[in-house]
Amino acid sequence: MAILITGASGVVGSHVVRQLLEIGQGVVAADMLPGRGPILDGIPALAYRRLDICDLAQVMEMFAAVKPDRVIHLAALVGEWYTEGLADCLAQMRA
Numbered sequence: 609m610a611i612l613i614t615g616a617s618g619v620v621g622s623h624v625v626r627q628l629l630e631i632g633q634g635v636v637a638a639d640m641l642p643g644r645g646p647i648l649d650g651i652p653a654l655a656y657r658r659l660d661i662c663d664l665a666q667v668m669e670m671f672a673a674v675k676p677d678r679v680i681h682l683a684a685l686v687g688e689w690y691t692e693g694l695a696d697c698l699a700q701m702r703a
């Protein structure tokens with residue numbers, strides 16, 4: 609079973625990835641950052657994919673390629689309100 613984790617380079621995501629791998633869970637880590645971040649850099653064998661969750665085409669491509677059984681969605685712009693961008697993103701996903 610593959611679990612896709614968005615926001616995988618973030619504070620919460622990177623620890624979730626590490627802990628799932630420790631129990632033998634198949635994981636695909638995804639984040640919009642070009643680099644994996646300090647915690648994921650220590651796991652060279654990890655499947656890491658760059659993904660902007662607000663880009664619907666990228667999301668569809670990712671689901672087709674990874675075929676995840678579960679998604680843990682942790683991608684977020686923490687600390688600020690981006691309601692306009694979020695509304696656009698949701699509208700695209702509904703279309």
Ligand SMILES: NC(=O)c1ccc[n+]([C@@H]2O[C@H](COP(=O)([O-])OP(=O)(O)OC[C@H]3O[C@@H](n4cnc5c(N)ncnc54)[C@H](O)[C@@H]3O)[C@@H](O)[C@H]2O)c1
Pocket residue numbers: 614615616617618619620621638639640641659660661662682683684685686
């Ligand atoms: N850190 C905490 O203590 C805490 C506590 C409770 C809830 N949360 C929630 O957990 C979630 C993650 O928090 P965090 O502290 O790990 O934040 P973080 O900022 O460390 O991580 C968020 C990650 O999401 C990525 N991201 C942002 N926009 C993206 C996009 N469009 N596409 C793909 N990736 C994108 C960022 O690059 C970043 O790596 C948030 O919803 C937050 O509210 C966090």
